[in-house]
Amino acid sequence: CSVRVNYTLPLFDELCFPQLLNMSCKKHTRPHSDRMLIYIVFSSISVLTASLNLLVIISISHFRQLHTPTNLLLLSLAVADFLVGLPVMLLQILLVEPCWFLGDLVCVLFYVLPCITVNASVVNMVLISVDRYVAICIPLHYPTKITQKRVQIFVLLCWIYAVFYSFMILYDNMKQPGKYNSCYGQCVVNLNIDVDMVLFFIIPITAIVILYMRVFVVAVTLQRSVTVTAKKSEMKAARTLGVLVAVFLMCYCPYYCVSISGYNIIFDSLINGFTLFVIYLNSCLNPVIYAFFYPWFRKSVKLIVTLEILQPNSCEANVL
DSSP: OOOOOOSHHHHHHTBSSGGGGGGBOBOOOOOHHHHHHHHHHHHHHHHHHHHHHHHHHHHHHHOGGGOSHHHHHHHHHHHHHHHIIIIIHHHHGGGGSSSOOSOHHHHHHHHHHHHHHHHHHHHHHHHHHHHHHHHHHSGGGHHHHSOHHHHHHHHHHHHHHHHHHHHHHTHHHHHSTTTTOSSBTOOEEOOOHHHHHIIIIIHHHHHHHHHHHHHHHHHHHTSSSOOTTSOHHHHHHHHHHHHHHHHHHHHHHHHHHHHTTOOOEETTOHHHHHHHHHHHHHHHHHHHHHHHHOHHHHHHHHHHHTTGGGSTTGGGOOOO
């Protein structure tokens, strides 16, 4: 009696595409407990991020008292954070799977939305810094230079630029999807790290730091003797947005520091996954900062949760 041993079955089980043999990637399997932990953590933070930023969006959009140029910038930032929380973080769960089965083009498109939202967040932070600089350092010119219409135009340009830049930086990948994959079942995207580093890290952060250093100097000078040229409310807003910018820098720096090495962005790599997670976490922290520092946000949330915003003329409610 002879026994036939099948040696090909275990090998096929280890491949993403068994029919492709040597052209297929090997499966990067994770323990079931690790996969479940990733599912739970990403799903929870995704729901929390989307919910908190939705509250910010509803608050600023609904209540007429909150229709200010500064809050319009916060609204734009909240929209970017909401997109990170709902579609982007939920899509990241797909990366827990051992192989990429959605094709090379979808792999590139998969990175477009995070790229757009991250870039829009960076530009929004620069606009917020400019807004606070004008409000604190040259307050007499603020009503004429920072108008609602001008801010709307700059917010629109911010998103157009983020979309255009994201497609341009991924153009080579979209022109020839899968060009940088070493095997089938892999999702690798190559970016021009030098351009991305200069345009969306060095220049924006330099501008933010310079502007807030100037704001900080003026704030310290006028801390004990607040004059007509620097209202207490403006000073408090500057401190709050200063915390917002500080948290933003702490969350974004790890990703760009890792990117200095210049390696291809592989979605299932541990380091890349961690640095992206920290960036996405920033979108959850922003509305938490609002809750701690902005009384209007707490009042607005109370009216939203209790459904008082459904009452007639609720948009005229006093939330300041």
